[in-house]
Amino acid sequence: MNLIKVGIIGGTGYTGVELLRLLVNHPHTEVVLITSRSEAGREVADLFPSLRGFTDLVFSKPDEGMFSNCDVVFSATPNGIAMTHARQLLEAGVRLIDLAADFRINDVATWEQWYGMSHACPELVSKAVYGLPEVNRDRVRGAQIVANPGCYPTATTLGFLPLVKNGLVDNGDLIADTKSGVTGAGRGANVANLYSEVADSFKAYAVTGHRHHPEISQNLTAVANDERPVNLTFVPHLTPMLRGIHATLYANLSQPEMPIAALQELFVSFYANEPFVDVLPLGSHPDTRSVKASNMCRIALHKAGGSGKLVVLSVIDNLTKGAAGQAVQNMNIMFGFDERDSLLSAAVLP
Amino acid sequence: MNLIKVGIIGGTGYTGVELLRLLVNHPHTEVVLITSRSEAGREVADLFPSLRGFTDLVFSKPDEGMFSNCDVVFSATPNGIAMTHARQLLEAGVRLIDLAADFRINDVATWEQWYGMSHACPELVSKAVYGLPEVNRDRVRGAQIVANPGCYPTATTLGFLPLVKNGLVDNGDLIADTKSGVTGAGRGANVANLYSEVADSFKAYAVTGHRHHPEISQNLTAVANDERPVNLTFVPHLTPMLRGIHATLYANLSQPEMPIAALQELFVSFYANEPFVDVLPLGSHPDTRSVKASNMCRIALHKAGGSGKLVVLSVIDNLTKGAAGQAVQNMNIMFGFDERDSLLSAAVLP
Amino acid sequence: MNLIKVGIIGGTGYTGVELLRLLVNHPHTEVVLITSRSEAGREVADLFPSLRGFTDLVFSKPDEGMFSNCDVVFSATPNGIAMTHARQLLEAGVRLIDLAADFRINDVATWEQWYGMSHACPELVSKAVYGLPEVNRDRVRGAQIVANPGCYPTATTLGFLPLVKNGLVDNGDLIADTKSGVTGAGRGANVANLYSEVADSFKAYAVTGHRHHPEISQNLTAVANDERPVNLTFVPHLTPMLRGIHATLYANLSQPEMPIAALQELFVSFYANEPFVDVLPLGSHPDTRSVKASNMCRIALHKAGGSGKLVVLSVIDNLTKGAAGQAVQNMNIMFGFDERDSLLSAAVLP
């Protein structure tokens, strides 16, 4: 089989290097182009010595039409860049997977409000497919644009999905208390993310409003099978670790006396055919290291003593299933490869 | 003023060394005795070189009556030890501050169930005062036995206290999503707490039942001014940091439209005279490092967008306000010292 | 090609789980048996959830003859166990790769002194091949017993090797100031390795004598091409990180004025055909994360200003090139596989 040609817009961040880590060993792809304004002319393996021996790529200055001979382009830039490339790529028949947020929110006005900019190609938003394979696998297959989900939305949506889709919980009072590793904050020069600011400490942030909030609400609303509007309380926290999302999800069962074993069975069967969702045995407490550098999402259920409160624990690696790994998974689906290609390594523990 | 004579039972753990750190600089105390079965005969400063130059103490084997000339004894052992010393100490007129859980739960049967042992002196439980000064300052003053609160209960109770006491939230659906540094797990040889097990990772634990749950429920029930029973969902998490508790507390406001500014005002005024509770300005996100090695509890309020869900963030250092610092605060109250003696250092940041 | 049958003695430590991580994706192996006294009967993936979905193995109690149908057995136990299995394995025609130290030191008396026990099969020591492929590739090929090198010895020997072999430095004054991640200390329940003991701190240990000292001296002496005895000062340090060895090596050049470019050229050419040694460009400072979860050793050279002091920086992942990865590399050589099989992933960064 011929290798498909892959381009990457903006590969100097952590999702960029994770994408390269996965793609250099992919059996069906060849990365032909990677851009960076700031690092143009520099060897990729000079910036990221972990890739020495795996790639000869050199960062290019982004240029008109340079991706036209690619089959697919990943955009691993900050928000607001992919949308400026989308029209041209589509016209050239190049498929786009955006790891940022430009195409995640269906309602353009909502997007513009949360992201503080005008959308560059609002007419394409409705064409984009939200790339959570567990929800949209079939639509991803034919997508020209895939909006790769955010990290918090991936962990949170997969944890709530079987409950909300099956109408088992009170949608009006969902809580996601989420914790992220620091790589989620990106590789920009920023005092707040210095080692000396975040190590050996823990804090909440953006309690009154985080951009992943409308994304998660949209996901859950889309699958809710009743009229009750989804009302989510979302509190993210910064955790002194490199990789990992831990979502602790709280919901009130519609039938408080529903046995936890039944819920467990439901989850197991719901995700039975998913290669990257693993429902742990009852009583488990997944740690984020159990998915480090892996594309797996691990989920465990608990019922709080005596009440109808369900607690769902959901962990992913924010750079893998929460970003680059899921993007590769989407690419695999789009091009008819084995969905697990290049994603089948066991987590690195410890 | 003469120095009071202090004894310490079991000073080889992290609360022990923290207690010594505070006491060696206390203007009114002299530590005359410290026991340890395993380290008997060893210099304290040999085990903890941080104390070199500050103490000449040598660990002693615990022995009958050895504390009888002390004014106060701190028990910094695991659960179940202080209760075996209590009668004798009281008979000798020695006051006891137990940093473990032996005297925290009023209902002996409940205690025995959660702690898995028979209580050695059930008749003394009702004489003990729960040493949360912000609730029980006056009773602490005259106490013979002080049950020093747990770390999670301290952070959680202080965060919920003004709300529950004033009947402002639905007591029937309180959630405490709490995160602890690893020192909270103690200094025992235990694979689960190895660096290589917990570093660079995050997990929940004991979701279906943690011993601090009944303690917090008891605290909140005691101050609830209505008939609604307190129903708490409590989920603790282990965080890869040394010190710190971060409690993220969720409650539904009885009056959903109550403005956050009014709640803020209430908290500020509630804690106005407390030397060790600091209510941050609205919009704040306290990080645990802001209280590192300090006896302060910092609290911030947030209202989740549009709803009647209140989010309270409460941070302490688990070894200081969550253990040894609060114990010293209690001692200061008991002996009529300035409540802040030896506790007035600013947090160590970073 | 048929899969070879692999057995593992004692797979509950960090080298065990790393070995499994590598072997479950190996194209030519099947792990048929793994033993553990303490975990017998437990599923491997229950102990290490990172392996869920990759293996159905259950820990077995070690038993006479149980490995007799294996082609190769890895011993991932503490020191002193592999030697008790060696005779029986060899008699059954099973090849042995010992990740511990039982067969690393040629001189049995020296071994017994450093390791504090009698050797169980001294007659086999001389048959064992020290499994540093960069030195002994040909002998590894035919070995019945491979003594897999220690982590410090791997990083240190590879850094000094081209210098000592070519007689370029004063063998009488070599210094290895080495730093290890905490996984190197193993997974035993040990207060000294608790998170709360080693996080956010740094220390030297065993300055007056570490077991890897004679191993390194033996390696260097074996390749030294002159009469000067090797005299090494070896100081190991414990670093608050999970994985990684950083060796900072100091040597006095025999010809102080030798230009660093010539030395660089020598190193590059010396390791030109080595798949797992990467000589970085002059001026580089390899960080340990550049080899995290990878089998690569990265080396950089520096000359201290004006003098004839050469500084060599050498980094590996102690669990991979320093243990399980090198063991798999040795197995690949022994069985005629591609030496890089299952070892070709890029490092996980960050």
Place this chain on the structure above:
Amino acid sequence: MNLIKVGIIGGTGYTGVELLRLLVNHPHTEVVLITSRSEAGREVADLFPSLRGFTDLVFSKPDEGMFSNCDVVFSATPNGIAMTHARQLLEAGVRLIDLAADFRINDVATWEQWYGMSHACPELVSKAVYGLPEVNRDRVRGAQIVANPGCYPTATTLGFLPLVKNGLVDNGDLIADTKSGVTGAGRGANVANLYSEVADSFKAYAVTGHRHHPEISQNLTAVANDERPVNLTFVPHLTPMLRGIHATLYANLSQPEMPIAALQELFVSFYANEPFVDVLPLGSHPDTRSVKASNMCRIALHKAGGSGKLVVLSVIDNLTKGAAGQAVQNMNIMFGFDERDSLLSAAVLP
């Protein structure tokens, strides 16, 4: 006693907040002014919530003459700022303690070469006193300008001092392999110091030239009692911890057979009257946490097996004895206070 008036130039970095932590509890000082261009108008306790309740200071824009009513000014800015204030301060009779490097190097040309700028007041350099109390206590007492030592130079100089001063080692081959916590890199927005760049990793840096190298050489040369020029190899490393310097020092004994006990005795007696140097018992391995947030330097000696190589381990907290604590110690000396004022807390462990 009246409080002396203290000013701080540039208090937004880690040495600034450490200085404030120490000064807010100092019995004889009052901080009356603190400047910052970037944070002018902001409350200090808003930037550093750890100081809430301890100070009402607001950052001021630096302005001509604003420090003229201070008794002493600390400059906690980057290199090159203190020297622009020095003349004016001296003319106003204000004493200056510079925590940066402007006055550390006696030879102005050398300084200009290493620091890449012209010196603004070269005529004052010779008037400044290098503020290492263990060497220059008497001169510090009367100094108008104190050049507070660098962190590496403090740990390294104190470790080598008794040896070099007494001519016990070969000055021509000294090695300092040093490791620093990340706070040493400052609080500037810099990709290289992001959590995600340095956590869980270790590396050397600046091997071919670090600005602390000439400072240490100058210190040792100044005390060397013979004609042999000091030749130092200095290799700094970045360690994933917040605070701490660990210097591992190597020297060849002039008399190789000199017993370690004699050297130990020499060190103990050399530092017998120093309040902030602690020589540990033979065989010790000081960890950096044993001096966390403390002004202590702890030193241990080892002789490498059989040879004449001496290994000295020296640890400090880079922000305390390596910066702000030593600056306060110098101020105490300059103003005739107890040298230990505000510096007598035990280290925070863990």
